Amino acid sequence: MSVLSGTTPVGEPPTGMPHPDGVLLDVRSLLNDEERASYDSIRKHLQSDVRHQSIDYWNREDFAFDLLPGLADLGLGELELTDTTWLYRGLVYAETARADVSLSALVGIHNELIVGMINQLGSEEQRRTWLPRLRRFEAIGAFALTEPDHGSDIAGGIQTTATRDGDEWVIRGSKRWIGAGTIADFALVWARDTEDHQFKAFIVETDRPGYTATKIRNKIGLRIMQNADIELDDVRVPAENHLPLAEDFASVNEMLRNSRVWVGWQAYGLQMAALDVARAYATEREQFSRPLAKFQLIQQAIAEIAGNAHATLGLMMQVAREQEAGTLQMMHAALGKSTGTRLTRESVAKARALLGGNGVTSDYEAGKLFCDAEILYTYEGTYEINSLIVGRAITGVSAFV
The missing domain is CATH 1.10.540.10 (Acyl-CoA dehydrogenase/oxidase, N-terminal domain)
Structure with a gap:
């Protein structure tokens, strides 16, 4: 079937096309x-x-x-x-x-x-219990950090609390925008210990009394991911559900840096999807008795999408080298995330415009990509916050406060 029908994936171009991927x-x-x-x-x-x-x-x-x-x-x-x-x-x-x-x-x-x-x-028992199932996606976890009143400033603003009560912890608070929150088997909940005021992480099985997850509906993008508002109403978990080495934010900094890096890679992948859609449509769709690809403005748009994607790829390749060398810093991750998602916004807009009216529906993918790009631009630290991290690294001056 033709890609113009809106029912065929466009990842594989016509036979004989140069640079098929x-x-x-x-x-x-x-x-x-x-x-x-x-x-x-x-x-x-x-x-x-x-x-x-x-x-x-x-x-x-x-x-x-x-x-x-x-x-x-x-x-x-x-x-x-x-x-x-x-x-x-x-x-x-x-x-x-x-x-x-x-x-x-x-x-x-x-x-x-x-x-x-x-x-x-985690503990040896936690690894033994969860890792075999996680490897196969037979169990799904949610990372519960962000809260309704604290997003960009969550590092110092966690209001969810954990209170030790004998052999249990009692967790009370709210979380927001938690990916997979409604479908997860457990959530890794970050809370402030009411005794020593340190941040700690706990495995909270989602079937425990007091755990409630409500799906956030009507998102314009990332619509398959089930983001949730989570309420923790005096949820009791055994003491062994505390991750023993998750005693403060410093313990998870490396993972948070790496999670920001994968958003940069997502940005590259989404731009390549936009390139797939634009190229397939331009080579099949005819206007004025010739393929759209014959028009200079169309080829320019496709070349610009490809340029943005490959600029992001080059940046992310260097970030990967920093990871391999053990020299990755948050500024590198922030640079990859902010630059990649900014270019993605531009690329998906060009692809959507190239498809004209057909670009505003998900049937041809361009509309789907256009909306998903807004989520990349915003999550794992907004574009603006990541830009400020880069700016601080360059100027030596923090603009956060």
Whole structure:
């Protein structure tokens, strides 16, 4: 079927088209043989079995549970636990975003924050209980940090409390914008210890009395991800649910940096999706008796989308090198996230405009990509906050307060 019908994924271009995957820089060759084979398998599956299928879930704001086994079979539930390069992991995150941003958000949070925290900061019993199921997406966790009145200033503004009561902790408070909050088996809840006033993290199973998650509806983007408002009304958890090494924010700083990095990779992947859509549409759609691709303004727009995407790729490749060298700082992550998402906004707008009226519906993907880009621009630290982190690194002056 033609891409113009709005019913066929556009990730695979017509036979014989140069640079069939849209990538002009040979970054794939930088992977080792095993990583390259795995990356190719993941990309093929995402384009054939996820990308087009995700559109209906996106339209309905439903979670795509039936797509998880395929992702698990390709190892996307255990990236944090494998001995692979940061470049490989970043490219996998990008390809997942190229297929669907919501599922890439789930994969990123799952690996960088949920699996990462339990593996690095949890007890042996916690690792034994949860990691085998998490590897296969047979269990889903939620990272519960942000609160209704504290987003960008959450590091100093946590109001959720945890009070020790014998062999239990009693947790009281509210969380907002928690990804997978309504479908998770447990939430990693950050709360302030009422005794020593330190931030601590707890595994809170979502079936415990007092835990209530309410889906945030009517989002313009990231519609497959089930974000939630969470109420913790004197929720009791056993003492062993406290992550023993999660005693303050410093303990999770590295993971938060890495989670910001994967948003930069998401930005690259979303721009490549926009390039896929624009190129496929331009080569098939005819106006004035010739393909749109024959018009100079159309080719310029496509070249600019490709330029933005590859500029983001180059930046993220250097960020991956910093990760490999152990020299990654928050300014690097913030630069990748802020620059990548700014360019993404521009790229998806160009793709949407190229499709004319057809660009405002999700049927042709451009409208879906356009809306999802707004979420990337805003979450994991807003564009403005990440820009201020970069500005502070350059000037030595903080503009936060």
